[in-house]
Amino acid sequence: MALDIEKKKHTPEAPEEKSKGLNTFLWLLTVVIIAATALGNIYFEDQYSTPIRVVAVVVLLLIALGIAAMTNQGRKALGFFQDARTELRRIVWPSRPEATQTTFIVVGVTVFVSLILWGLDSIIVSIITFLTDWRF
Structure with missing residues (x-):
């Protein structure tokens, strides 16, 4: 080229x-x-x-x-x-099965990462709620 x-x-x-x-x-x-x-x-x-x-x-x-x-x-x-x-x-474009398989992998990884982030967010919210509910 x-x-x-x-x-x-x-x-x-x-x-x-x-x-x-x-x-x-x-x-x-x-x-x-x-x-x-x-x-x-x-x-x-x-x-x-x-x-x-x-x-x-x-x-x-x-x-x-x-x-x-x-x-x-x-x-x-x-x-x-x-x-x-x-x-x-x-x-060279991917075949239909390759494109479908790649799409499912992307969706699966996206769901997995979003569940991890949701869990971490829930833990952080619980810790902050616990700390702010203390009375000094």
Whole structure:
């Protein structure tokens, strides 16, 4: 895995980063689209039915998400999610019997420890009650 990371750092195929001005413009455009979506949903509340407004909001938010994905930070986030998906595929998940057995062990240990703590609490309460009932 470390070798994969090193290879990625040294590959010349890395996508070129956008200029700071273009990146800022794309983020501003994203914010404007999200704000217009929110305000438009409120403004057109009486003119259009809820299903039409929901579709419009979803479409505009997807457009804003697409524009945000074109920024430098968006590309890095997409790369992170692709790497996370690859790692998730490598995980060896426990079988159903293993998961059930582990769950019963956790429940059993939890009950056992809670009984011990309850017993210790009862002993401490008894000692404190005994000591506070003394009259000097």
